[in-house]
Amino acid sequence: MIVEYLNKNHYLSPSGYRKTGFVQNENKTNYFWNATTLCDILKNEVYIGNTVQNKVSVVSYKVKKLRKVEKERHIRVENTHEAIINRDVFEKAQIIHKERAKKVVKQYDYLLRGLIYCKHCRLANANCIKSKS
Numbered sequence: 001m002i003v004e005y006l007n008k009n010h011y012l013s014p015s016g017y018r019k020t021g022f023v024q025n026e027n028k029t030n031y032f033w034n035a036t037t038l039c040d041i042l043k044n045e046v047y048i049g050n051t052v053q054n055k056v057s058v059v060s061y062k063v064k065k066l067r068k069v070e071k072e073r074h075i076r077v078e079n080t081h082e083a084i085i086n087r088d089v090f091e092k093a094q095i096i097h098k099e100r101a102k103k104v105v106k107q108y109d110y111l112l113r114g115l116i117y118c119k120h121c122r123l124a125n126a127n128c129i130k131s132k133s
Contacts, residue, residue: 006033013037042097045076048090049083052076 006013012020016031045052053075056066 003033003035003038006038014041039097042093045090047084048087049081050076050078051080 011033013031013033014037019031041047054069055074057069059065059067
C-alpha cells in the first residue's frame with residue numbers, strides 16, 4: 001500500500017532523487033518505488049538516529065571483493081543525529097518484517113549449483129522451460 005501511495009502521488013524513489021534532485025516530480029518516467037527499496041529503508045537504522053559501520057570488509061587490498069561482516073561485529077553508535085522516526089515504530093516494523101519474511105528452504109543441494117547456467121535465461125535455474133525442451 002505504501003509503494004502504491006508513493007507512486008500514485010509522484011514521489012521519486014531514491015534513485016530518481018539522486019538523478020534529479022526533486023522530491024516530487026510530475027514528469028518522472030522511470031523512477032518508480034518498489035517493495036525492495038521500501039524494505040531496505042524500513043530496515044535502515046539511520047532513520048532512528050544510529051550510525052552503523054563495518055558492515056562489509058575487503059578480502060584483500062589487491063582484490064576488489066567485499067565480504068559481509070556478521071551483525072555482532074558491526075560498529076553501532078546510537079544517537080549520532082536526530083531521528084526521523086520514533087524508535088518504537090521502528091522496532092514494531094522490524095517485528096512485522098520478521099513475521100512476514102519468507103523462509104526459503106532448499107529442496108535439493110545440487111553439487112554443481114552456481115556453476116551451470118541456462119543458455120536461454122542466463123540464470124542458474126533448473127526449472128527453466130526452454131532448457132527442458
